[in-house]
Amino acid sequence: MTHIIREIYSVFHELGFEFAEGPELETEFNNFDALNMPKDHPARDMQDTFWLKQDKDADPRLLLRTHTSSVQIRHMMAGKPPYRIVVPGKVFRNEATDATHEAQFYQVEVLCVDKDISLADLKGTLEYFFRKLFGDDVEIRFRPSFFPFVEPGVEVDMRWKNKWLEMGGAGLVHPHVLTSVGVDPTEWSGFAWGIGIDRLALLKYGIDDVRHIYNGDLRLIDQF
């Protein structure tokens, strides 16, 4: 995990992205509301959440972050644009575990906010990244998708060893997200992309069961 995070960071470092991080225990606002996922919206179903046991009228309501996107909010609120960040971190989803899914896993997210950012910039950045990680001959394509915090929203696929593989979700930052952190969406625009790091590790190192990553088994770890 450390190896792959360092490699991811180094590639985005070359592109001028800086490291950012945030807490795993998040507020409902940073994890959902500010990301254009209002309360009781069906979009929240897309991410099964671990809510903290709290008093009924506790404010803020706390949860284990379901994605690293909450760090986007913290970072943008803390300073002025432009922003270029790369955010690796642990996230949590309340779902049954199997060989490719865990209730806790690592995600990496990049956010770029500047003048006139387009889907072509997103595609170029991801091509640069995936070619560094998986070789110069990989190709990238987008498929339409939906994530509340981006518009347009796309799924990213990578063609590697003659196979198309799903490589996370992305899109242009939704103007509601920029507005919620006090950035003027008519002046600034941006893209965001996120993926499970476990998935990158599984592909890059050929690990067959994601659960091996989290049980501290040296039969796995000492192979590195």
Add this chain to the structure above:
Amino acid sequence: MKISHAWLQQYFRDTLPTAEKLAELFTFHSFEIEDIEDVNNGAHCEKVIDAKILPDRAHFCLSYRGIAEEVKVLTGMEYTDTVKSDYHGGHCKMDIDAGVTPVTVSIEASSFCRRYVARKVTGVEVKASSEKFKTFLESVGSRSISTIVDATNIAMFDYGQPLHVFDADKTIGVIVVRAAMDGEMITLLDDREVLLTSNDFVIADDEGPLAIAGVKGGKRAEVDATTKNIIIESANFEPTAVRKTSTKYNLRNESSKRFENEITPEWAMDGMCRVSALIHTFSPNAVFGPITDIYPYPVAMTIVVTTVEFINKKLGIVIPTEKIKEILKSFSIGIEEKENELVLTIPYHRFDLRIPEDIVEEVGRIYGYEKIEGTKQSVISSSISTHPSFYITEHIKNILVDLGFSESYLYTFVAKGDSEVAYPLASDKKALRTTLSDGIEKALDTNARNADFLFLDSIKMFEIGKVFTKKGEHTSLCIGIRRVKKVKGQSANEDIKQTRETLLQTLGVDVATACTIDDTGGSMLLKGKQIGIINTIEGVLELDLDALISAITTVGIPLYESIGFGPSPKFFYKSFSTYPFIVRDIAIFVPDSVKSDEIESIITSNGTALLLKHKLFDTFQKDGKTSYAFRMIFQSFERTLTDDEINTTMAVIADKMKGKSWEVR
């Protein structure tokens, strides 16, 4: 949403592309396809496309006519809506019999119920549906119940409008849409009893609730085989309230799903017409009463103003203006050009088109994202601010790895802690860890059992991760050592001391330790404040990493270049067997002239496929002879090995060696 290829064909006069071809078009222009299923219905095999409709397109794509519109746009085929002309057309107000009394409806919950369309139908026949309709319902994952109930479901799949029928003779007085009263009970169609609260909404008559609005019908006015007269409801309800109620009572279904994703009230009349037409087909002698339509605030169409320049700038390509207009028109979006602005009138059902960015997506996905060329990136390597705590953390990892430690990433969820989650996966995973030590201790136990397998004399591990105490969240560092091979006068606690000292020295940080003389327990102190605990668990140290990092001055922050960022080592994981392994040692005396390679080759060539690995672990010379000791690990990927079979293998190896006149000790 399950899309039956055969059912969808009814919307088109021309032959549709194959299911596979449609699935491909959907994948790259509309939504994700989970699967194409072959549904065998006896006579022939039918293709059903399973589409994953996400909340942005759920407003209209949870219906065949929404899907048909996508197909029309993607293929350029003419969308004829034969379904509509067959059953609907001018029939909506079909043969209205003034003798049938109109349904009296009262909407008390006006912000919840946006529209209520109802009509009474008399003289219906309730019987089994024909094969065609049964097959369709089954192919989309539904179940045929009776002609009348099936008509409501088929109309819902076709037009996206949930519908409900009541047995008119079982209702008393006026139909009211209102909030439930706290403590009010309803018995549902499946006999389940639900105790309602004032946050829920019901359809009621003078007696009490008939249905939970938009969610589930009640038993009292159920349509059954004896039903003759019915009241049809085609209504529009507020999404959030439906969602709250359906979630609370675990009653999510095809109806609640459509309401909670929001559908336009404009569809309520379409739904009524479609279901009426179906009932007319199923029950030709039925007599249709006049339609009651309560729709106090008809919705207006949304206007979105954008420009061709904006669309192209966001996509990063140049699409000709005419092409953009053609795409938008194909979705029945009205276009008015004002100077260089496009003033777009959005069809009622497209809640996903509200802002210019939504239009960007609409144009981009239909035009094709594959036409976007990635922008070449200019590499910027300087002037990026470094992140001290990240760099220091990585530096600490390097120090520990150099000292022979392995890093682990363990679970956050544990059995006991200061904070608990509301719906845990399991009772032993209900709390957030307050320390890393317990996890490391367990990992040491597990790995100690595999120490022979790993050829390790001691297990050395560490973790850096978040812990959650009463004071909140902080980053912790835990280091654990377990000695597998005991050596007199040495201990894991002793090893922890050395590691700790090396670490603090390398980091150049002023942390004091207060320990018992033999290091069996103690504290780490930063400016008199405890930041770490030493060896409370044998050979385990844990400290507050945030506090430690705060004590490191800027001089102590490592440089980017010194950390080893960059490509990870070339490596490909080898899966390991989870069956038990067997360890065997062999020691032989050989003449000095014999090299260890020669012995090794006997071991590898006779060890069979079950010999996983081996290692030379001891050598000494005596009287012109050399002793070599090898350790061998046997393991299978398929089964648990027996001692007997390995003994046989060992005997073969020993015999080969004896055959060389070597002394097997």
